[in-house]
Amino acid sequence: MHEHPDIDILQMPLEGVAAYWLALKKLVGTKRNFKALHDEAQHTSEPFVRHLLEICFGSMGESRIRILAAAREETVLSEVERRYDLMRIALLDIAQSENPRKTMAKMAARFPRCPLTEQRALTLAHELIKLIPERGAVKDHYFDVSHRQQDDKLMVTLLFYVLLARQQGKDACQPYLPIISSHYFVDGLALVIDGMDAPFVRKWLREHKNVLLRDVQDKMRMSTELCLGIRDRLDYDDVFRIARSWMR
Structure with missing residues (x-):
């Protein structure tokens, strides 16, 4: 085949x-x-x-x-749940324009041994910021979010979105929705962009994760x-x- x-x-x-x-x-x-x-x-x-x-x-x-x-x-199931939790942390921090260092600390707590250091993760996330196209549709796979990504790659991409929202506002994430593979992340990000309040988004992410698992x-x-x-x-x-x- x-x-x-x-x-x-x-x-x-x-x-x-x-x-x-x-x-x-x-x-x-x-x-x-x-x-x-x-x-x-x-x-x-x-x-x-x-x-x-x-x-x-x-x-x-x-x-x-x-x-x-x-x-x-x-x-x-354990691996998927952890990756959903990483996405949930990032989405809630995007909603609140959180400091990416705090986001990284919360994500690192999900591992017995974090797959990359804070400095390395933030450096790579800033490199992604530099790849943002000046005009036209976003097409680059570097901005994708997927449960099938390795943990270190996923964390860097999630930090990119936290950085982007903090620097340019939540609406700056809108052009990236069509290239994101994870239904869980893209649906959650759409709620955040639409201005849904944090308690509602938190509850939705928790309940939807359980349904998906x-x-x-x-x-x-x-x-x-x-x-x-x-x-x-x-x-x-x-x-x-x-x-x-x-x-x-």
Whole structure:
């Protein structure tokens, strides 16, 4: 299969994730050879999906696969929650034109060992300020915010927006909305730009984060069952019934 750089179990709807696994079922049919799925594991950009493809089609038994899938699920949820918290900190500080040094300190507290120093983070964020185009639409990927970014890159980009809002006002963030990948951040930033009060934004970010985490947990658990169904060579209709169990 070709690479799927757009596969994102967090932001894809549940139906889209189910369709992905059903397409893999059609690909292998009832074959005993899962080479196509080993190839898919090498090319997919989605870490949880790749993990399932790597562990499900070897010699391990179902019970061990479930243990490993659950361990990876916990790791992914923890990582995503931390990145959402970093975004939440930045959004609330953008709303209040906070000192970026305070923002950095609050973000650093989310790590046992922060991936970069305050000086390094602020230096890089100031470098991004210098990249702001003088005219025309903002297109540069350097200004993107995504839950799939490495923590250090994400922190620098978030500090850029805090700096931008402090220097030029919240409205200066408006042109960047179309290039931001994270729905969570872009929706929160839109609320801030629209002037929603800080208590409302804080509550919205907290509740929406919980909804998103529950949603991705459902998609990971469904993916585990669908992958095992393919491994067990269930008929396509039975694999579809597994997926339908999660449909709302």
